[in-house]
Amino acid sequence: MRLQESMTVYEKLNILTDAAKYDVACTSSGTERKSDGTGIGSCQQSGICHSFSADGRCISLLKILFTNECVYDCKYCINRRSNDVKRASFTPDEICNLTMEFYRRNYIEGLFLSSGVLKSPDYTMELLYAALYKLRVEYHFQGYIHVKAIPGASRELVYRLGLLADRMSVNLELPTAEGLKLLAPHKTRKTILEPMRLVQNRMEENKQEIALYRNAPRFVPAGQSTQMIIGATPETDYQIINVAEALYQKFGLKRVFYSAFIHVNEDKNLPARTDEGPPLLREHRLYQADWLLRYYHFEAKELLSEENPNFNILLDPKCNWALRNLEVFPVEVNRASYEMLLRVPGLGYKSAMRIVKARRLGTLDFPDLKKMGVVLKRAMYFLTCNGRMLYPVKMEEDYITRNLLNTKERLPQGVAGMTYRQLSLFDDVKFGGGLHEKDVYLHG
Structure with missing residues (x-):
């Protein structure tokens, strides 16, 4: 294999940006790199500008592969060695020129650089290092x-x-070692976890x-972060979320990304092609659960459990947990701990903190909660204010489930000044740093 020189940079860009679209581990920076006056650009903790493709995938930054050449033959990958696809490779100077020109035109605020494996892992990493060194130093x-x-x-x-990098990631690829052995036999869990450690x-x-x-x-x-492909192998949501939890606890990862399996190759070891498309709802539920692990102390x-190993397709994980644990509800908003408030559907960590601060100054009621951003359409089944609920409800799983799913439900007359709408799990979260609520809704 050799670096392509016969193509124009524009032709390479078309090939290698398209080849990078299956990599979803792309998010706001979470770091600050101030300009010292001698270079160009800066990086703020408020995050990188984002855009989204039609299927909701993050395509922010200048997101490219260094090369789509690869010595591996992973069965799920469009760039695998055995596929007859058009190949291209950038040079380090081309990476630098593209990044600078896109930045000067205000199209991007940074670079997301991945690569196929050209000749060997060390050879490829040398090329990536050369590109980033030139970009930073020259x-x-x-x-x-x-x-x-x-x-x-x-x-x-x-x-x-x-x-040289602000964030580094190593793709876990598949949730279990068995899945990796089946679909990516050239890779091992050991070689993936070693650079993570x-x-x-x-750090x-x-x-x-x-x-x-x-x-x-x-x-x-x-x-650092990582990515798992979801749906290519038969792991349950319970297995996947346990793997994610272990990665957060043992490796201190910032994010685990979940990528719904897209059928781009034919192989007997891959799931049969269907008309349903990628399992995007499952991906979404995993992102919601991941958010609960990282911010809601779940x-x-x-x-989930071995007896109940997959998420409810109709209800988000937090609502589903609350319905399975109705014995702990309703919660009195003026006395409940912050940790317990976080477990109330319709309450996010921002609104829970507002409640804890506000109730030091006086007793709270439902109109106060609404002003704080509590989604009463959900929370009213699980909260009391001064010992009373917003209106009488049955504390029964079937009754509450039907009402949560009935987005056209009308509340009894006499509840003046209250308006409700069915929102997502995290709609009350407002990020002051440039990341919009929809980013969380779509990408965890």
């Missing part, structure tokens, strides 16, 4: 960079690349270095 680019590390590359290359350990060491020496170089300041074992 082109003085100080904007956000997210790079994908190649499993199997040397520790030294992973470390050197981490000094290296990044985690080096901790870097924090100590920065505490001692303020000007010490920063290593992956925005943390554990995976509370959301």
